[in-house]
Amino acid sequence: MAGKSGRPRQPVPTAKAASGSEEKLGDLPNYVGYMLRRAQLTVFQDFIQSLADFDLRPAQFSVLSVIEASPGLRQTEVANLLGIQRTNFVTLFDSLEGRGLAERKPSKEDRRSHSLYLTDAGRAYLRDVKASVDAHETRIAQQVGQDDYITLKRILGKLLVIC
Amino acid sequence: MAGKSGRPRQPVPTAKAASGSEEKLGDLPNYVGYMLRRAQLTVFQDFIQSLADFDLRPAQFSVLSVIEASPGLRQTEVANLLGIQRTNFVTLFDSLEGRGLAERKPSKEDRRSHSLYLTDAGRAYLRDVKASVDAHETRIAQQVGQDDYITLKRILGKLLVIC
């Protein structure tokens, strides 16, 4: 598993990119963390390009998706679901509310908290966005192949349980 | 692939975390980008905790690993290999050089460029670091199982080819 001893290893040419630069990286590509980071950056880059017309960042998309699926959740609840600190969530949601895509409504039960909803405009906007996101997703599925696409998501799900 | 219509779905309990929060996320967990991001954050968190005694960030570790495997590379070459802009690489490497772990040496062939090397202290330091990193890596392999650990790295390698 990524090598044990301190002696110099001959980097085994794994089934990886043939960009011609792997030999210089040493055993870095054998670490899951490194590969996860590089893969995530690549996928996010494609995601952002796919949504260039919409000017929507991945985090913003995730917020819209959650409050579409679960309207009425409190602000901190949405933040926690997405692993965003509630303090940083404020300006993030401000940007969506400022664009008229989502809105805060006072909660009836607890007057401290805000319930979050999509606006009608936000719902229509998200419908268009999702068409592009699904195209992006299809591109990735084709990149790795349908079987590995399913397998990848299954294994990634196992990794979240750590935290 | 990730749901098509706008109607509320009953999120199928996939083979994922049973944190009791999945139903509220909608179809977000069906997007590879979202899962990659969450998994990467989880793994990096464990990585950083594993290296708390060493005070070494993932990016710093990757730099040390590369110049251990390929001593003498020029600064911009290392930056490019890791997907770091050469302008941001300067301070990153300054921190390692300031700690006496690595050093710049003038290149004989091109007097504009610096060749990068580990110091003796850096080599010893990296040996200790790698023991902790390998323990971290083993923890992840056990988390997902040995077969899926291999499979995961294979599929992630396919994703890098996009860029």
Place this chain on the structure above:
DNA sequence: TATTGTTATACTCTATAACTATA
């Protein structure tokens, strides 16, 4: 002219402390 390393700078993301209004 082009490239290497560098500085300055700005913008995003993330993390912590403290405040307010409610509970």
Place this chain on the structure above:
DNA sequence: TATAGTTATAGAGTATAACAATA
């Protein structure tokens, strides 16, 4: 006393422009 939302702020990470030295 504790919690939800908020503000202020500081630190990373990342991006672009411009410069000196060298090719």
